Amino acid sequence: MVIDIPFAMPTIVAGLVLLSLYGPRSPIGVNIANTRMSVALAIAFVTLPFVVRTVMPVLEELELDVEEAASSLGASSWVTFRRIVLPSLAPAITSGVALSFARGISEYGSLVLLTGNMPNRTEVVSVRVLSHIENGELGSAAAIATGMLVIALAVLATLDLVQRKAARHDS
Template sequence: MAGTIKRKSIIPGFGLSMGFTLFYLCLIVLIPLSALLLKATTLSWEQFWVVISDTRVLAAFKISFGTAFFAALFNVFFGLLVAWVLVRYQFPFKRIVDGIIDLPFALPTAVAGIALTAIYSQNGWIGKLLTPLGIDVAFTPLGITLALVFIGLPFVVRTVQPVLQELEKDIEEAAMSLGAYRWKVFHRVILPELSPALLTGFALAFSRGLGEYGSVVFISGNMPMKTEIVPLLIMTKLEQFDYAGAIVIATVMLVISFVLLLIINYLQWRTANRINVN
């Protein structure tokens, strides 16, 4: 309609905003990653395969992806529990506890790694209690997983917390008044609403764990074939001036991470659509 007044947006129009968005993504994300992929194409398949099939490289990939996966899985469970307590209960010093959750965001990762190593080493406060039981944390894959749990927990908590705050308690009370048990209410009413947020939190914690370096390098012990992670192996290749090896490992890490994130995002999209349909 000719007389219709067009409502102006608070921020600049779509063209300018989209242009800035694309410029930012290209300059900060796409161009550096594309340069890495183009550099990898200069290597022959024989060079590529020799590097990636090396036993030390395969062990590093296994450790990195395995510890990141289990740490993210652990964080999904305990992150949901922590978010539930912060949203549904009132207790003294709640704001302080809520603020401590964000501490890994602000704390330098190297400081976290040194602190965890000091506590969980054989002479540490907790390590000396676990060592007689045959449980070694520092300089083992368990220690790497612990460090990744520390830095990944806030991603799950801060992703799930807003969704829990928006959930209405009336629906839960209505289901319980109809005779549903608490577990059934959680499984059939609450969990479907939280599934997209949990998948997002898992993806964020998992991807952060794959690229984590500072907090892991101290507690892992950096033993090849045992506790050496992929980021450390890339740094080692660069220090040895093996740029081809570093590029190959980084490229494979990038492709695998990208594929896994696509799969997780697809599952999240399907879960959200299933909830909307129902």
């Protein structure tokens, strides 16, 4: 499936592909290299599959009978989505977003090529850690890396709590 391509390719290759498509020599005439938009694009490219892969099985198992019943009782498409579909998808969306976030804060390969690593403009934390290491500032690199680890662990712990609460609510 096309959505799995970012899982299969090294992130540096993803960076080359994105730079080819959205860089100075873009065949589609869009140059967003070295901008904040390029940061968002690169992170979305490598993390979106996590959300899709967690939501797809839930979507496939949703019972259409419930949606049809809501419709036959006069619920609009929006009300059906908001009151029936979205609550069913919420745990999967939450899991996917949390996994994407955890993956996104550690992204390096696609970002280093596409964003230009411009301090205070397009520099991201994972690239900053490498800069500190290259400059021999191991203490600073370790401090930043520890902060990233704490954030990732906090996100994963929060996800676990949300999932446990949802499981208790469902039973």
